[in-house]
Amino acid sequence: MEKTNLNKRIARNGLLFGGLTVLVACVTINVYFPEAAAERAADRFIQDVIGPEEGADEVSGAALGSGFNPLAALAGILIPSAHAQSVDIDIESPQINAIKQRMVQRQREHLADWLDAGAIGLDNTGLIAIRDRSAVSLAARRRLEQVVAEENADRRAVYREIAVANGHPEWEERIRETFAERWVANARDGWYYQDDSGNWQRK
Amino acid sequence: MAPRFRILSWPPALIAGLALIVFNGAGAALQLELEATSTRFGALTLERVEILRGERIEIALSGISHAALGPMGDVLARCRPHAVQRCRAGTLTWSPPEATPIEWAFERSGAAVRLHHDADAEIRIQKTGADSATLKFRNLALAWTPAGVRRAAGLSALSGRLDGRLVYAPESTRAAFDTRQLEFDTPDGRFAGAGLAFGLNLQWQPARNGFRAEGEWKSGELLLGPVYLPEPAQPVSANLAATQLDESTWRIDRARLHRSDVLDLSATGRLAFVGAVAIENMDVELAHADLETIWRQGLDSIAASRGWGQLDPNGRLEGRLRIERNALSSLGLRVADAGVEDGAGRLALRELGAWIEWEADAETFEANASWSDARLFRIPLGPGAFALGSRGDGTLALAEPFRLPVLDGALVVERLEWRDWLAAERQLDLDARLEPVDLGRLTRILGWTEFGGRISGRFPGIRLAGDAFDVQGGLDIDLFGGKARVQDLSIERPFGSLPALAADIEFKALDLEQVTGAFEFGRMLGLLSGHVRDLRLLDWQPVRFDARFETLENSPKRRISQKAVDSISTISGGGGAALSGPLLNLFEDFPYRRAGLGCTLENNVCRMRGLRETEQGGYLILEGRLLPRLDIVGYQRRVDWPRLLAQLAAATANASTD
Numbered sequence: 001m002e003k004t005n006l007n008k009r010i011a012r013n014g015l016l017f018g019g020l021t022v023l024v025a026c027v028t029i030n031v032y033f034p035e036a037a038a039e040r041a042a043d044r045f046i047q048d049v050i051g052p053e054e055g056a057d058e059v060s061g062a063a064l065g066s067g068f069n070p071l072a073a074l075a076g077i078l079i080p081s082a083h084a085q086s087v088d089i090d091i092e093s094p095q096i097n098a099i100k101q102r103m104v105q106r107q108r109e110h111l112a113d114w115l116d117a118g119a120i121g122l123d124n125t126g127l128i129a130i131r132d133r134s135a136v137s138l139a140a141r142r143r144l145e146q147v148v149a150e151e152n153a154d155r156r157a158v159y160r161e162i163a164v165a166n167g168h169p170e171w172e173e174r175i176r177e178t179f180a181e182r183w184v185a186n187a188r189d190g191w192y193y194q195d196d197s198g199n200w201q202r203k
Numbered sequence: 204m205a206p207r208f209r210i211l212s213w214p215p216a217l218i219a220g221l222a223l224i225v226f227n228g229a230g231a232a233l234q235l236e237l238e239a240t241s242t243r244f245g246a247l248t249l250e251r252v253e254i255l256r257g258e259r260i261e262i263a264l265s266g267i268s269h270a271a272l273g274p275m276g277d278v279l280a281r282c283r284p285h286a287v288q289r290c291r292a293g294t295l296t297w298s299p300p301e302a303t304p305i306e307w308a309f310e311r312s313g314a315a316v317r318l319h320h321d322a323d324a325e326i327r328i329q330k331t332g333a334d335s336a337t338l339k340f341r342n343l344a345l346a347w348t349p350a351g352v353r354r355a356a357g358l359s360a361l362s363g364r365l366d367g368r369l370v371y372a373p374e375s376t377r378a379a380f381d382t383r384q385l386e387f388d389t390p391d392g393r394f395a396g397a398g399l400a401f402g403l404n405l406q407w408q409p410a411r412n413g414f415r416a417e418g419e420w421k422s423g424e425l426l427l428g429p430v431y432l433p434e435p436a437q438p439v440s441a442n443l444a445a446t447q448l449d450e451s452t453w454r455i456d457r458a459r460l461h462r463s464d465v466l467d468l469s470a471t472g473r474l475a476f477v478g479a480v481a482i483e484n485m486d487v488e489l490a491h492a493d494l495e496t497i498w499r500q501g502l503d504s505i506a507a508s509r510g511w512g513q514l515d516p517n518g519r520l521e522g523r524l525r526i527e528r529n530a531l532s533s534l535g536l537r538v539a540d541a542g543v544e545d546g547a548g549r550l551a552l553r554e555l556g557a558w559i560e561w562e563a564d565a566e567t568f569e570a571n572a573s574w575s576d577a578r579l580f581r582i583p584l585g586p587g588a589f590a591l592g593s594r595g596d597g598t599l600a601l602a603e604p605f606r607l608p609v610l611d612g613a614l615v616v617e618r619l620e621w622r623d624w625l626a627a628e629r630q631l632d633l634d635a636r637l638e639p640v641d642l643g644r645l646t647r648i649l650g651w652t653e654f655g656g657r658i659s660g661r662f663p664g665i666r667l668a669g670d671a672f673d674v675q676g677g678l679d680i681d682l683f684g685g686k687a688r689v690q691d692l693s694i695e696r697p698f699g700s701l702p703a704l705a706a707d708i709e710f711k712a713l714d715l716e717q718v719t720g721a722f723e724f725g726r727m728l729g730l731l732s733g734h735v736r737d738l739r740l741l742d743w744q745p746v747r748f749d750a751r752f753e754t755l756e757n758s759p760k761r762r763i764s765q766k767a768v769d770s771i772s773t774i775s776g777g778g779g780a781a782l783s784g785p786l787l788n789l790f791e792d793f794p795y796r797r798a799g800l801g802c803t804l805e806n807n808v809c810r811m812r813g814l815r816e817t818e819q820g821g822y823l824i825l826e827g828r829l830l831p832r833l834d835i836v837g838y839q840r841r842v843d844w845p846r847l848l849a850q851l852a853a854a855t856a857n858a859s860t861d
Contacts, residue, residue: 093746093807145505150510153699157696164739
């Protein structure tokens with residue numbers, strides 16, 4: 001039966017982890033922030049939100065396509081279980097997905113146009129900011145402030161909940177920084193973003 | 204050949220006089236060509252003036268520049284050819300900087316001058332007396348406004364049409380303007396208007412130093428910072444009567460903004476114009492405002508950005524405020540006959556009355572609110588009233604304990620203090636308790652599985668940090684004959700994006716018969732204790748917890764029914780019972796020694812565990828006792844959480860249709 005196989009496998013893994021835990025029990029382990037995994041997770045989230053881009057980064061596409069994560073698997077062997085979990089940044093929860101869906105819709109309805117027009121830009125803290133109100137019509141301007149605030153509330157919640165869901169609330173700031181960088185990396189040509197000193201640059 | 208004069212620094216008055224002479228044809232025989240460089244008329248500078256009188260009559264002013272407004276372009280006045288005697292008609296061409304030249308045709312007859320452009324734009328100037336005149340204009344394009352003037356007015360764009368008249372007399376000057384399709388924008392885009400039609404009447408009486416203005420906003424939309432004003436259903440009227448006291452000071456005798464039954468705002472005060480406008484003092488009185496209309500004009504956007512976009516308030520707003528030396532010195536606002544309904548169903552208040560009072564000098568703030576009926580997340584709340592006041596130490600505190608009926612119980616806030624409430628790092632301190640509430644009614648209203656009991660709580664401290672509330676103390680719940688305690692409660696973004704709740708819950712000696720009865724689980728006798736630690740809800744759905752429940756061995760009767768055996772199998776992901784089906788059917792229930800089940804939920808997967816591991820690689824959920832001996836062993840360690848919920852829901856739904 002498949003179940004027995006699974007159980008066996010789990011038992012075997014348990015044994016392996018147990019053994020490793022004993023082996024490394026006397027070693028202090030620093031839980032470091034899994035930069036690469038966070039970047040991949042952020043890319044995946046961001047690409048879902050802004051839609052596929054022509055000429056997208058192929059590596060991330062391939063890695064995302066399959067469920068297998070070689071780095072996580074390797075880390076699973078090398079690092080005791082409690083820490084192995086942290087290496088893969090997981091952002092798949094129904095609640096985060098619900099926010100993502102909201103963000104996808106907002107992107108399609110408002111943000112994409114406003115980013116194209118330069119009315120808003122990607123700031124350097126993983127949020128969006130109003131750059132030039134006069135780039136959109138008066139009626140749209142009325143919504144600008146509100147939609148930007150709603151988007152930023154969603155983004156803040158996502159960053160915080162990703163950190164909490166991965167068992168490290170203290171990573172919130174790092175996750176936010178990673179997202180800030182990946183939003184810009186994934187931005188379309190012509191969109192504005194803030195550089196480190198807060199000046200607007202055009203991609 | 205005309206004599207030619209080159210003037211380098213002749214007085215401006217002389218140049219102006221010569222121009223007038225040339226234009227009016229005095230000294231018809233005189234032919235001249237006059238050229239002056241860089242001449243100043245008050246704030247205006249001309250780089251070059253050329254006056255030609257010969258076969259043609261021409262006056263060319265080049266490089267006109269205003270001290271404050273910058274370059275204004277060139278003007279060329281040219282009389283129709285052969286107008287030797289007097290310049291009666293001709294063209295006037297104005298070439299503004301970086302814009303297309305605009306050509307006007309002019310005709311003079313008697314004391315009147317008429318200028319027209321493309322047949323539709325027209326200016327008429329009529330001298331009506333020794334020192335009085337009338338100016339009428341029609342269809343002037345506001346887009347002709349020189350860039351410098353637009354910049355000085357803080358505008359990045361201006362267009363639309365302007366009609367009007369100005370009647371000048373020494374004792375009184377009156378003007379009336381009408382705009383059509385006025386559009387304007389500011390460089391930062393915060394202030395803008397589109398499709399605006401305004402009517403404006405002005406009157407200036409020098410003898411009394413009195414100024415009056417009446418305006419009417421008929422159509423179009425306006426964006427004023429965070430305030431968006433859509434096209435008014437009825438025209439909005441504004442009146443202003445002011446007196447100039449000295450060169451830089453004006454008294455606002457009365458200013459009033461009025462829109463039928465929606466808004467009535469008036470103000471009196473004193474303004475100083477020294478460089479910029481400064482309010483020396485101003486009293487504003489809001490005699491009446493319709494809360495719903497005011498809300499829809501900008502406040503709703505502000506609320507929406509904080510997650511309250513579907514809030515729908517109604518009622519009357521009135522109040523007054525005083526501004527002294529450009530700063531708010533006192534404010535009083537009152538809301539009456541009001542109500543609030545949240546479209547998202549989180550909050551409702553009926554028959555709401557509230558007022559706030561604020562005095563800057565005394566640093567006092569008071570707020571008062573009462574309502575007859577309220578609802579929070581479907582939970583009906585009774586009438587309530589509270590009074591908040593500031594104290595000398597910068598603390599905003601509840602004047603007396605606040606009691607809010609909740610079903611048959613009440614939420615009582617004994618103490619609420621908001622320290623440094625004016626600072627950015629404000630700190631909320633709260634001591635509250637929940638007087639016993641009937642769980643049966645509460646669970647029914649919330650649409651949960653109904654079960655009896657009472658819930659009460661004590662919260663000696665609630666701290667608000669950023670978006671998160673940390674609650675000290677906890678909730679005590681009497682349920683199923685036992686007790687539960689909720690502590691280490693913290694709530695993030697309760698009304699915002701993705702509300703989160705974290706808590707630890709301990710359960711003590713619940714009567715299993717009541718528990719299983721409530722959840723259609725199948726019958727189980729015994730006592731149950733356990734915990735749900737490290738619980739985290741997102742959007743009020745559990746995303747993480749470490750739960751463990753175990754029966755107590757000291758309970759006298761410990762039996763489990765067949766249906767409960769099936770239910771446990773479902774929870775443990777289809778783990779099998781030790782007895783096969785046909786044999787099980789012989790018995791209605793079975794005695795047991797112990798039962799225990801744990802689940803650690805993470806990433807949508809419930810990792811199951813039981814009382815202990817079995818030799819066959821499973822985990823023991825229920826250990827039998829006596830005969831017929833029944834053990835339940837689970838084998839599936841990882842159970843998909845959404846599927847488990849669905850299965851449980853299906854199981855209880857089947858049961859409840861019985």
